[in-house]
Amino acid sequence: MPEPILTIKNLTKKYGENVIFQHLDLTVNEGDTIVIIGPSGTGKSTLLRCINLLTRPDEGQIWLDDMEITAKDCDEDQVRQHIGMVFQNFLLFNHLTALGNVKLGLSKVKKMSDEAATEKAMHELARVGLADRADHYPGQLSGGQQQRVGIARALAMDPRIMLFDEPTSALDPELIGEVLEVMRQLALDGMTMLVVTHEMGFAREVADRIVFMEKGYIVEEGSPDEMFNHPKFPRTREFLWKITELYGKKETDTN
Amino acid sequence: MDFGQFISYIASGTVYTVGVTLIALPSGLLIGTILALLYVYGGKAAARVMNLYSTVFRGIPPLVLLFILFFAVTRGINLSAFWAGSLSLGIVSSAYQMEIVRGALLSVSGDQLMAARAIGMSRLQSIRYVVLPQAVRLAIPPWSNEAAIVIKDSSLVYALGVPEILRRAQLIGASSQRYLLAYLSAAVIYFLLVFGTTRLLAVLEKKLTIPSNP
Amino acid sequence: MLTWLGYFERFGQNFLRGAGVTLELTAVGLAIGFVLGLFLALARSYGPKWLQQVAGAYIAVFRGTPLLVQLFIIYYGLPEIGIAFSQNLAAYLALGLNSAAYQAEYLRGSINAIGSAQMQAGRSIGLSKWQTIFYVILPQALRLALPSWSNEPISLLKTTAIVFLIAVQDLMAEGKRAATATFDFVGVYLAVAVVYLVMVFVLDALLKFVERKTKIPGMDIETSR
Numbered sequence: 001m002p003e004p005i006l007t008i009k010n011l012t013k014k015y016g017e018n019v020i021f022q023h024l025d026l027t028v029n030e031g032d033t034i035v036i037i038g039p040s041g042t043g044k045s046t047l048l049r050c051i052n053l054l055t056r057p058d059e060g061q062i063w064l065d066d067m068e069i070t071a072k073d074c075d076e077d078q079v080r081q082h083i084g085m086v087f088q089n090f091l092l093f094n095h096l097t098a099l100g101n102v103k104l105g106l107s108k109v110k111k112m113s114d115e116a117a118t119e120k121a122m123h124e125l126a127r128v129g130l131a132d133r134a135d136h137y138p139g140q141l142s143g144g145q146q147q148r149v150g151i152a153r154a155l156a157m158d159p160r161i162m163l164f165d166e167p168t169s170a171l172d173p174e175l176i177g178e179v180l181e182v183m184r185q186l187a188l189d190g191m192t193m194l195v196v197t198h199e200m201g202f203a204r205e206v207a208d209r210i211v212f213m214e215k216g217y218i219v220e221e222g223s224p225d226e227m228f229n230h231p232k233f234p235r236t237r238e239f240l241w242k243i244t245e246l247y248g249k250k251e252t253d254t255n
Numbered sequence: 256m257d258f259g260q261f262i263s264y265i266a267s268g269t270v271y272t273v274g275v276t277l278i279a280l281p282s283g284l285l286i287g288t289i290l291a292l293l294y295v296y297g298g299k300a301a302a303r304v305m306n307l308y309s310t311v312f313r314g315i316p317p318l319v320l321l322f323i324l325f326f327a328v329t330r331g332i333n334l335s336a337f338w339a340g341s342l343s344l345g346i347v348s349s350a351y352q353m354e355i356v357r358g359a360l361l362s363v364s365g366d367q368l369m370a371a372r373a374i375g376m377s378r379l380q381s382i383r384y385v386v387l388p389q390a391v392r393l394a395i396p397p398w399s400n401e402a403a404i405v406i407k408d409s410s411l412v413y414a415l416g417v418p419e420i421l422r423r424a425q426l427i428g429a430s431s432q433r434y435l436l437a438y439l440s441a442a443v444i445y446f447l448l449v450f451g452t453t454r455l456l457a458v459l460e461k462k463l464t465i466p467s468n469p
Numbered sequence: 470m471l472t473w474l475g476y477f478e479r480f481g482q483n484f485l486r487g488a489g490v491t492l493e494l495t496a497v498g499l500a501i502g503f504v505l506g507l508f509l510a511l512a513r514s515y516g517p518k519w520l521q522q523v524a525g526a527y528i529a530v531f532r533g534t535p536l537l538v539q540l541f542i543i544y545y546g547l548p549e550i551g552i553a554f555s556q557n558l559a560a561y562l563a564l565g566l567n568s569a570a571y572q573a574e575y576l577r578g579s580i581n582a583i584g585s586a587q588m589q590a591g592r593s594i595g596l597s598k599w600q601t602i603f604y605v606i607l608p609q610a611l612r613l614a615l616p617s618w619s620n621e622p623i624s625l626l627k628t629t630a631i632v633f634l635i636a637v638q639d640l641m642a643e644g645k646r647a648a649t650a651t652f653d654f655v656g657v658y659l660a661v662a663v664v665y666l667v668m669v670f671v672l673d674a675l676l677k678f679v680e681r682k683t684k685i686p687g688m689d690i691e692t693s694r
Contacts, residue, residue, distance in 0.1 A: 054369055081375035091370035095388045095465055105374035108384055139467020157374055314669040315662045316630035319641065323662060326654040403533070410535040414634060421538060428545065435546030442534045442542065449533045 002029040004063075005161050005192050006051065011060035013046055020046045021216035024060070028161065028194055033187040035203040036196045038213035039239065044196040045088075047213075048163045051194070052085050064160060081109055084154030084162040088169050090146040092138040098125060098149045099134040102156045109157070124152040128182050144175030148182055155186075162186070164195040200244050204228060212236050264427050265440050271419035272448065275341045275409040280402055282345030287352030294353065295360045296382065305353065312350035318411050320347050325415055340412035348405050355401060359394035360386060392463050399456035403449045410445070420444055472653075476660045480647045484664050487643035492668070494560055494629040494639060499622055501565025506572030513573065514580050515602060524573070531570035537631050539563050544635045560632040568625050575621065579614035580606060612683055619676040623669055630665070640664060 006028040013020040021043035028034050036044050050057045053069060053076045062070045069079045092101050102121035106112045112120065125131050128148035138146055147167055154162060164183065168176040180202050187193055187206050197203065203210055204224045211221040212235075220227070220236045231237045294305035312320065324343035328334060334342075363386050371381035413421040420441050428437035477484070512524040531539065543566075544559035554562065583606050591601030633642035644661035648654045 052373055054373060077372075077375050077377050079375075080373055085373040087366075087370060087373075089366065091366050093367065093370070093385050093389075095385075095392065104371075104384060105376065108380055109375040137466050139465060153374065311666065314627075314666045316627040316641070316665055318630045319644075319658055319662050319665060323655055323658045326658065330655065407535040410537045411631070413537065421535070421541070424538075425541070433549070435542065435549045438538055438542040438546045442530075442538045445535055445538060446530065446533045450529075 002031065003065075004028065005030050005065060006194070007061075007063040008051070009061045009063075011047075011050065011057050011062065013043065013050055013055070013057050019216055021213075024216075024218060026211065026218070028192060030192055031190045032208045033191075033193045033195065033206050034209050034211060035207040036194070036211045036213055037198070037200075037203060037239070037243070038219075042213050043216050044213055045165050048085070048165050048194065048196060051163060052083050053079055054085075077109070081105075081157050082160045084157060084159035086147070086150050086154055086162065086164045086167050088166040090138070090143070090150045090170070092146055092149055092153070094138050097135050097137055098130060098141065098145075098152075101138070101149055102153045105153065105157050121152075121156055124156045125149070127155065128152045129178075142175055143171045144178045147171065147179045151179075151182055151186075161192040161194060164193065164197065166196050166198070168197065168199060198243060200240070212239065214239070261427060261431065261433075261436070262440055265420060265423045265437060266444060268418060268420035268423035268441075269444060269448070271337065271417055272406070272409050272445075274337065275344060275412055275417065275419060276402075276406050276448075278338070278341035279344035279348055279409065280405045282342060283348030283352045283401075283405070284398075286346065286349035287354075288356050290349065290353040291356035291360060292382070294357050296378075309350050309353055312347065313354070317344075317347045317408055318414070321411055321415075336412070336415045337417050340415045340417055344405065344408060344412065347408070348401065351401055351404070352398070355394050355397045356390065358397070359390035362393050363389045392460075392465070395456060395460040395463070399453050399460070402452050402456065406449050406452060407445065473656050473660065476647065476651075476657055480643065480657075480660070483643040483647065484640060484661070487638065487640035488664055488668060490637065490639040491626070491629050491641075491665075494564060494632060494637070495622065495626045497561045498564030498568050498625055498629070501561065502568025502572045502621070502625070505565065505569035507576055509569060509573035510576035510580060511602065513577055515598070528570045528573055531567050532574075536563065536567045536628055537634065539567055540632065540635060556632075556635050556637045559635060560629075560637045564625060564629060564632070567628075568621065571624070572618065572621055575614050575618040576610065578617065579610040582613060583610050615680050615683060619680060622676060623672055626668060626672060627665070 004027045006026075008024060008026040011024040011026075012022045024047070026034075036047070038044055046055065049055045051062060057070060060070070061068055064079065064082060067079075068074065092098075093104065096104060099118070099121055102124055103117045106117035106120055107114065110117075122131060122134060125134055128151055130145060130148055130152065133141060133145060133149075136145075138149070141149065151162075151167075167183070168179050171179065176199070180199060183193070183195070183202070184206050195202075195207075207224050209221055210224055210227045212219045212227065212231075214235060220231060220233050222231075227236065228240060231240065290305050290308065293301045294309075295302075297305075315323075321340070321343050324346055325336075325339050328339045328343060329336075367385050367389065368378075368381050371385040372378070376384065409419060410421045413419060413425070416422070418426075424437040424441035428434040431437070509524045509527060512520045513528070514521075516524065540559065540563040543563050544554065544556065547553065587605055587609065588598075588601055591605040592598070596604065629639060630641045633639055633645060636642065640661060644657055647660075648657040651657055
């Protein structure tokens with residue numbers, strides 16, 4: 001029986017009157033790659049931010065392993081170390097080199113020595129294939145390279161789980177592949193991942209489970225085979241048909 | 256008196272002009288930075304107080320504010336005109352420098368703070384290691400402008416009797432009856448100070464520029 | 470506190486008279502500065518090479534030296550070579566010549582922002598260079614400059630305070646006289662500061678109003694402090 005790393009129960013988030021999502025339940029097991037799909041504005045990004053405590057949910061609980069991270073006495077900064085986050089717009093620290101970006105958390109949060117932090121950071125950069133770009137600043141890197149540094153920065157903290165918030169949406173089509181490849185390799189290495197994306201090819205090939213979210217609810221979840229080949233709900237079928245069509249079009253555009 | 260003596264008498268006031276600037280500018284920066292941090296990260300009440308400070312202090316002519324602070328300070332404690340004038344000028348400048356630092360802090364996007372928090376850094380660490388280093392770079396050009404203003408405004412302490420460049424130009428102008436030459440000489444020295452400072456800061460700005468591909 | 474409020478009653482007339490002089494100084498300085506500043510901005514952007522350099526040097530010198538020194542050169546220095554001004558005239562001149570350098574920079578910024586594309590567009594329909602400048606570029610540039618330019622009247626109003634040092638009878642001079650009469654320097658100058666603040670706020674509100682009225686929809690540039 002696989003161990004759940006992340007358990008979400010009855011989670012609700014509102015902005016004033018505006019309900020982002022409601023009564024959400026989700027479990028992520030160790031080593032799983034879960035892909036969340038759904039139309040824009042259905043609360044997928046907000047969900048990831050809640051998990052990382054970058055915003056506070058209004059109701060419900062989240063457990064990371066056995067620890068309830070939504071508890072009042074829980075140390076946010078402590079929790080965030082164990083949850084890696086990759087942002088749509090990379091959000092690298094503009095004033096630091098690739099190496100500096102990866103090192104910062106190691107030296108300031110984990111209080112590692114400079115030497116140890118450098119060694120660890122170089123290891124993570126090598127993992128995303130960017131060891132030779134260590135001394136480049138974000139402004140000197142392509143979008144795809146920046147996002148890979150973003151992944152290395154999160155990985156360096158040795159997180160229990162990695163959250164990806166549309167990691168390829170801001171990239172030019174020809175740069176998407178290199179980022180997806182890094183993520184695919186991570187999944188193969190057994191990293192636990194929760195990914196919000198529109199990349200259906202990635203979802204179909206890498207995901208253990210696909211979750212379809214719409215208007216703040218989880219409509220349906222299942223294996224890629226179930227979701228793509230025999231979805232239970234017409235809404236799921238409709239969305240997948242639309243998005244695959246769009247995705248297909250994007251590919252022909254670039255050719 | 257020959258021309259050399261004439262000039263060197265005025266130029267010896269540079270010590271005071273530079274001294275006033277070197278006290279006023281950093282003290283204004285220190286106060287301004289603290290107030291700007293409170294303004295941006297200190298919550299609504301703090302922001303309101305800081306906004307009032309900024310509006311009032313920047314709405315009063317520097318000379319008037321200098322006089323108020325100078326007389327208030329010297330009434331309370333026994334300070335020389337040099338120190339009281341310099342510190343007063345620093346307080347005048349603090350309101351302007353607060354706006355510079357605030358602008359720089361605000362132009363580092365909030366996302367940078369979020370990204371820092373996401374790897375487990377505390378709020379204070381995030382501000383210290385991620386926001387401030389970027390804000391400092393953004394602040395250099397407007398700060399260079401403020402440095403030039405403070406150098407020029409240091410001439411106001413002439414009215415308090417500090418023997419800086421302008422005061423000395425006046426004294427030697429009166430004794431030699433050569434005002435034009437005296438004040439022109441003072442102008443040249445001020446110009447060199449302002450010009451040198453802004454050039455120096457431009458070099459610093461260039462040095463600190465984060466490399467990027469066009 | 471009551472004594473302090475009493476200053477407004479006791480010196481109110483004097484303060485008002487001084488404030489009038491201060492506003493006059495601001496208005497005249499601004500006007501001289503605008504005309505000369507516009508000339509400098511045009512000279513710097515479109516003049517022949519030598520004129521560009523002269524305009525550039527003028528701006529650098531007047532921005533690079535204290536106004537107080539400029540004022541003293543004009544009032545105390547120039548009579549030595551036979552050019553003597555009254556106190557008020559010297560003050561107008563110093564404020565105007567100084568403000569011109571700053572106004573030139575505001576105007577030049579917006580002239581450059583309008584840019585060579587509009588020049589090409591003007592020339593392409595057969596306007597001459599100076600026709601394009603006057604009928605196409607300036608009307609846009611002046612409106613574009615307004616938000617950043619509106620710092621100048623307020624800044625100038627505040628700087629006028631230094632002219633009391635050559636005994637112009639402005640608000641600050643009235644303040645000094647009242648301060649000497651009462652020996653309460655802090656209190657009287659605080660009262661003077663209040664009068665300046667009121668003038669600055671009213672002027673600021675006025676400028677914001679003009680800015681809103683003359684805004685061209687969709688046209689904006691980033692304004693620095």
